[in-house]
Amino acid sequence: MRNRATTPLSKAKVRQSWSKFNLYNLSRIRSPPYRGRTFYQQKWTAKSILRDYHGEPVREAQWAKQLFRRRLNAVIPMDPTYMARNDGTIESSGRGSGLKDEDDFRGEIRKRMDKTIPYMNMTFAPLERRLDTAIFRALFASSTRQARQFVVHGAVKVNGKKMQYPGYLLNPGDMFQVEPQRVMFATGAPKVTKKSAATTDADSGEPLDEAESKPVEEEPAEEEEDDDDVDIEREPRELLKDLMSQAKSILSHERAKIGAKKKQDLRAFTKAVKRMLSRSTSSSVLTDSLEAQFEEIKNQLRIQKQQQKSGQAAADRAKAANESPDAPLAKAQVDAEAADPVTPDEKAIAEDKDANYLSDEDLKQLQLAFKSSSENPIDPRKPYATPWTPRDYMSAFAFIPRYLEVNQNICAAVYLRHPVVRPGLAEVPTPYGPDVNGTAFTWYLRRR
Amino acid sequence: MPPRAAVNIHNLSFKTSICTSCLRRDFSSTPAPQTRLRRQMFAWLQGPGESFRHPLPNSTNYLSAYNRQGKLLREGEDTPESTEDLRPFPLNKTFVSEAILSEDLRQEIWRRVQVEKKSVRTVSVELGVEMRRVGAVVRLVEVENQMREERKQLALPYARAIHEMLPTTPYSQSKVVRHESINDLPVHPLTDQQLFYPTSESRAFNRTDAGRVFSAATRLPDEQDVAQGGAAKQPWQDIQPEKVGKGKNEMDILKPADARIPHPHLIAFAKDQQELRGNDDEIKNRYTQRLEDDATSRAEARERKFAADEKRKTRVDTGRWQFVVTDVKVSRQGTGITGRGAASPGMRYGVPHEDRKKGQVKIPTRVEV
Structure with missing residues (x-):
């Protein structure tokens, strides 16, 4: 299938994607103009800019004839306390009898009806049922196109069975699951090789700072051999001091990419821990849980x-x-x-x-660093940059709508129900407001 | 394309901003100029857009939290986000990034259902999480536990990053933070129409009556109407299906909202709270009794249905396989006068399958668990 999901700069189109082009377009779009334009023109523009975003791989006829629904799902949150007080007779009692708002529940009722229900933002709700869209919404892929590729390549299961149709419409209660490694690849920072470093350099058109332009590619063979250069025969106190400073570096919340210093610290920390564990008297410690391993380290460091x-x-x-x-x-x-x-x-x-005394906070930090270094190690075999970090510009797009329940640990999600609209809130993620969506909705009513 | 003049690289002064990578390009000696639009884009990405490159620590980082110059609108990175800051699409004011369950809350839900053996309904009310979500969480945590047992690789750093990037509902033992509204009433299609129904002012017109009017059913007789002092069930208990209309036009009567919300028993609980103010033990007893009754009646209904299904089946156990033969009925209503109708099960001789016809969609419509 030809990829029509391009993001031209001359015409800002918003797509279901986390690319920086898309972020730039999203930051500069405006509501389409309506002055001096016929209603037909307004409808055309509205539906075309929305279709650029929603279900772009779905053909127009397929969307308009098979998927579009004029009925929009809504819910009203009910308050059982209010329902216990009032069986509905107040809403239906006569009007114009000289009653004031303060006299009864009328003020409360009015307040309850205050927020309008943005029905029109549900126009593209049926497309949220598609498997590829749901994978993108669950933050398992960086674009719907990529989600589609995962499905076609057989990396997605629905209710435990392989599903290779991106257009499969999820039913409420369906569980879908993507291979965790694919998700880590899709959402992680890309591995920087010499070649890709050169191209990113060319893209931005400006010389990058040194940390980035330097290829972060590691030599995989070295890892196993030079284990011996970590001297763990030293005084436990000195070793602990080093480990603590490395732990601080590992856990530091730097906003920049992982630098060389941090990586060195992580590697040294991992090696020291590994050697300590291998020196353990217990033979099963390497297959034990992280807690047991940490206890062993604590013993060795006294x-x-x-x-x-x-x-x-x-x-x-x-x-x-x-x-x-x-x-x-x-x-x-x-x-x-x-x-x-x-x-x-x-x-x-x-x-x-001989004991080394650590405060609760320091001990916690050491444990956290140990956990993080064993869960998120440097591994040159992975197709993404390690240790794993989220890819650039991801946070601006990261949200999970309420109709999905996601377990990120196993990269699985349940499609709970169809998206709904409630007073003041529509669950369909769409870049434009109810006015543009409403204009597009009237286009598909086919009375143009 | 007009012929280009060759550029001698050595003559170029490096003080001007020149694209260094262009000089490294293999087949062309011409530095490719950037278009104005690309220049603008990279200027934005290196200026105001730089804030979005990396997540804010323990906070969301959406476009609407910043102004045009890329400055955070709220006071500092540590101040909690307002609803304004939680809009990923600046033009869409009706979409908000809502909180997800925190890891602690997820584990707590699983613990209450699987370890303490509480019902989904109870846990839903206790923690303010929708019943469907409670079920999904338990199902997902079970899969997770199984994967941990099998030592399968999990996406733990990814999960931690997501939980730091998104708003989450925390769990604490002392204070319950409600995750979402648990009593959502779906808007029924019958109520879409606007009706003008003249009714007497001397008689109370309640939600039960409204439901009957919307489905064009007659009014309840006074002796069954609670509003007229009748001794029928309370509206929240009114779940017995009733039909109106004949033949093709037969449809269900719309029940009052009291019976259609997910937790109708909370209405009775609120009534108890008003009537027995202060008598907390009695309120609690009634509440648990109500839930127990509900659970038993549901279990009985399930059993009845299972027994009825079993009655239609014949099981033949051969030791290795168990064959289940389901009794079906092929009737004239199903096959139609021509004998070709598809409403009854089974093949029809001479009637071809439609799956080779043009436009037939082969994508499955459901996947059985």
Whole structure:
């Protein structure tokens, strides 16, 4: 099928896509003019700009004859407390009897009816049932075209069975599932190779900053061999210090792309963790859960949780006792404290002189970094840039309409119901307001 | 195309902004000029559009949250978004990016249904999540657990990124944050028409009467009408189907909104709250009793239907296979006078299939679970 989903700059068309061209077009579109134009012209423009966005792979005749429906689904949220007070007699009682708004529920009723129902924005609702559109709406693909490709290439299942028709109309309750690796590829930043670095450079027409123009491609073979250069035989305290700074770097919320420093830290962190785990006495630790592995690391690094309040103070002093030059004096003080009737926990702390004490926050951070490094590792075999980061300009397009329930972990979603309109809110994502949608709706009523 | 003058690269001064990649191009020595439109686009992308390149930490990042110069309209990145900021399409004021369930809330829903064995209806009311969504969440978490057990690769970094980019409904034990409206009444096609129905002012005209008027049914006799002091069921319990019309024109009578909302029992609960103000134990007892009664009556109806279906089936167990033979009826109503009608099951001799005809759509219309 020829791809008609181009985004020309001369005529701003909004498409179902996350490309930067599309974002630029979306930022500059205006409502079409109506002054000095016949109604026919207005309708034509409205329907054509909306069809550029909605169901662009669907032929016009197919849409107009088979899919378009004049009946639009709406719901009204009901308040059971109000329904308990009033069985409807107030709404139907006589008008003009001198009643004022304050006298009864009338004010409340009026307030309830205040928001108009934007029915017209439901014009293209039937197209939201299409499988490819639903995959795009669930944020599993970066455009409907890509979603269509996933379906055709057999990466999508509906209710556990392979479905290769992008035009399959989902029924309420249908579950669709895309291969997680495809989703990571579609939504992740692209892998930068030498070739693609050159072309992106050419596209933007301006010299890129160094971090970006440098190819981030890694040498895959090196990974396994140079494990030995991480010295984990060192003092656990020094190792822990390094690990903590690396953890901070891994978790840092930088808005720029992942830089070389961050990658180095991630790699060093992963290697240290891996070597520590391989040194473990337990043979099953590598296949254990992440929690068990983290416990093992904690044991090897002799990490102890700092106690709150008095315990924390004691621990601080114990730490100071080990480090400060006048150690014997401080130690004696700590020992004296340990001799006092204290909780068993505190006693244990005072006894273990080699322990490294971490605050709750630091421990949490270390655990988070460990989790993130094992869940989102550097892997040169993947078709996307690793560690995975969302692709550029994704956040401006990221929303999930309420008629879908999505589980991102397994890249599966359930089509709960058909989209509906409610007072003040329409569920069909469409770039124009009710006026343009309404004009397009009248075009398809075929009374032009 | 007019002939182009060759450009000597070495003569070009690099102080002017020149496209460096063009110089690297293989087959042409001519620096391809950018069109005005492309220049404008890249100027926008490097100017105001730069804000959209990377997500804001723990916030949404839509076009309508910024002004034309690319400046965030709300005070700081840490201030929570208003509805204005949650519109992905600046021209469409009726579409808002609504919150999704947070990971905690999803796990809590699954726990209440699968571990605590609460009914979907109860969990829906407790957490303010639509019943269909509760069912879907349980189904998806079950699949997730199975995939974790099989050690299949999951998209965890992707999931975390999405949950940071979108508004989410949090879960906390102390305070329930309602996710969505759980009592949505679908607008019935019969109520689309505008009716003028003269009725006596001396008689109360309630939602039950309105439903009957819309479906052109006669008014309920006074002894069945709650509004006239009749001893019938409450409107929220009125789920028994009734028909009006004859033959082809037969249709269901539209029930009152009280019976058509997903949680009708909440009306009775609200009535209890008004009548038994302060007597919390009694209110709670009645509430649980009502839900229990509802669950048993539904289970009974399900069993009755299952038994009726089984009655039409003959099961032959051969040890290896179980054959299920369903009794069908081929009648004159189904086959029609010509004997070619398609309403009854089975092949019709001499009647070809339509699947080779022009314009027949082969895309399946449903996939059985």
